Structure formats: structure tokens, C-alpha cells
Amino acid sequence: MSEAGGTAPGRRDTTLLFVTRSTRLFAYGFLSIVFVLYLAAIGLGGPAIGLLLGLTLLGDAGITLWITTRADRVGRRRMLLVGSALMVVGGVAFLLTRRPELLMLAAIVGVISPSGSEIGPFLSIEQAALSQLVSDRRRTGVFAWYNLAGSCATALGALAGGWLTHLVQRGGMTDVASYRMLIACYAAAGVVLATLFTRLSTAVETRPAATPGPGGSRFGLHRSQGVVARLSALFAMDAFAGGFILQSVMAYWFHARFGASTAAIGSLFFGANLLAAVSALLASRIAARIGLINTMVFTHLPSNVMLVLVPLMPTMTSAMGLLLARYAISQMDVPTRQSYTMAVVAPDERAAAAGVTAIARSLGAGVAPVIAGAFLLTGSGVPFFVAGGIKIAYDLLLYRAFRRTPAALDSA
Secondary structure (H helix, E strand, O other): OOOHHHOHHHHHHHHHHHHHHHHHHHHHHHHHHHHHHHHHHOOOOHHHHHHHHHHHHHHHHHHHHHHHHHHHHHOHHHHHHHHHHHHHHHHHHHHHOOOHHHHHHHHHHOOOOOOOOOOOOHHHHHHHHHHHHOOHHHHHHHHHHHHHHHHHHHHHHHHHHHHHHHHHHHOOOOHHHHHHHHHHHHHHHHHHHHHHHOOOOHHHOOOOOOOOOOOOOEOOEOOOHHHHHHHHHHHHHHHHHHHHHOHHHHHHHHHHHHOOOHHHHHHHHHHHHHHHHHHHHHHHHHHHHHOHHHHHHHHHHHHHHHHHHHHHOOOHHHHHHHHHHHHHHHOOHHHHHHHHHHHOOOHHHHHHHHHHHHHHHHHHHHHHHHHHHHHOOOOOOHHHHHHHHHHHHHHHHHHHHHOOOOOOOOOO
């Protein structure tokens, strides 16, 4: 593994990738606070919103498949620019029309994040590039800081979005107009991203292997098809559960259940994502002691028990408090999951492996809102119960499948 992260171009590219991550997650954070509120305000019902959220995530899966499986051959920088353009397209489309069928089409084609977390091809390609820019021994730590940067940006985006809409509404702007203002900012963020990606050097690119493995090449994978398939199936299960509790869905749930304002919701997810950011750093240290798989499971499992308990809380304060406690440990599996995936595949498969597992997650997450549509606007606790139960099952299955398969430098 190259120590490119120690060279001047490597350091500059690494810094740029942290900046693009932060820019993108800031935009995702503020959009997630108002996205379902906006859809409800323009007259869409629960089933229609559920379908649109599902199509958003399923469309992302198709886009991610097309882009990431070509990135290592066509060029990572080129594919990142394509993703940025689709982010602009998605934001502009939601500004130009309120017709449900056109919004559905925009959800499929554009890159829109209703979850406050990563969506689209960016994460997969950036993970592959970072893995090339730093050594194996530094990878988990770098991924932890990378996720910390994203979580802090999401937190700030949620806070800014929640309070900005609250303040302009108090100043006389209508709810719908305030939500549209943030959607316009989201589209502008795509332009900023494209500009930043043009500054990356050729150090982020990779040279494909001269010959594929014995099984041939499929979706950009050769030697690692089997392990990526198993991981993808499990990650899809986890994401299916997470699709019931997208950040935009939880934002609406607190509004419907307790009458929470956008300012209160923004403050909640500001704190939640800051806690997630800190936990990402702790995950790196824990993984150095007990391994990547153990860290993923032993931190994720108790957080999902807390998730089941959130709708049982009698007050908004207690529900928010428990959700914050969950966020303090629930995201420790993210950098460890990313590092484990990068560690068990060949260097020239990394963008494809990250893409395929991301696609699996998008497919899983995309189905859930369609099923949960009937509950989205009711304030029901059903999405929390379903999500928590499935996530607990995922943790147990992941541990059973991979506890005896440590990655190279698993404790590095």
C-alpha cells in the first residue's frame, strides 16, 4: 500500500475529499429536516411520500451501480463530477414542479438525500480514493476522521436548516417558501461539489488489474465477488431497517407526535450528529483492541434496543434524550464497516466493492419507505419497532457470518 497520504499531492487530495464530504453532508443535513415536511405541505399523502422516498433511494442504487462500477476504469474524478451534476438536477427538479409524477421521476434520476446521510456514488468512490492515498495501517483512523467530518457537517446542516426555516417563518415567509429556499441551497451545493472535484489530482485514480481473477469480472469485481455478495446481503438488511427511520421521517415523527418546531428538530439532530461524530473516533480505538467485526456488532446491538424504546417515551424530552443516547454509539459501525470492506478486497476492486455494497444498502433502504408509507404521517411508533427488531437480527447474523473472518490488519 502506498504512503501517498504523506506526499504533498496526497495530503492535498485527502484534504479535498474531507472538504467535499463536509460540503455534501451539510447540504444533506439541512435538506433532511424539511424534506418530508415540504412534501406534506404541498399536498402529498403518506403513501405517496413513502413511494417517493423509496424511489429516491432505489434510483440512487441504479445511479450508484452505473457510476461506481465504471469509476476505476473510466476515472474516479469524472464519475464524481457526474454525481455532482445529478445532485444539481435533483434539487432543481424539486424546485420546478409539484406534480407527483414528475417528482417521482426526479427522485429516480436525481441525487436527493432524505436521510441526512450519504446517498449517491460519492462515498464509494471517495472511500476507494482515500484507501489509495493512505496506508493500510492508517485506513480505519482516516475513515473515522472522515466520518467525523461528515457527522459534524450533517449536524451543522440540520441546525442551520431547522433554525433558518424557523426564523424566516417567524418573519412572515410561508412554510412552503422556506422549505423551497433550502432546496435551492441544496442544488447550489452540487455546483460547489463539482468545482471542488475538478481540483483533485491523478493520485486518486487507480490502474485496473491486468488480468481478472479465475471467476472473471462482474460489476468491477473479480477475486472478491463472494465476500462482497455476503456483505451486501447483510448490509441490505441493515439498510432496509434504517429505511423505516430516515432522518427526515424522524423529523416529521417528532413534529406529528409532540408538535416539535423545525428549530427544536434541527437542534436535536445537531446534537445527534455531533455525538455520532465523536463515536466515530472512539470506534477506531475500540477496533484496534477488539477488531472490526466485534466493534461493529457490540456497539450497534445496544443502540438498536434503544431505538425500539424511543416511541415508548412519554414526553418529547425523554424521547429526544433516548435518541441522543442511541446516536452516541449507533454510528461506531460506520467507519469500521467501511474499513472492513476495503480490507477484504483487492485495491483495484475497492470502488466497485464500495459501490456494490452501497447499492445493496440503497436497495434495502428504498423498499422500506414504500412499506412504511401508511405510518409516515401518523406519529405511530411502528417504524421504530420494525427498524429496531430487524437491526438486532442483522447484528446477530453479521457476527455469526464473519466473526471468524478477520480482515488483514484488522486491529490496525
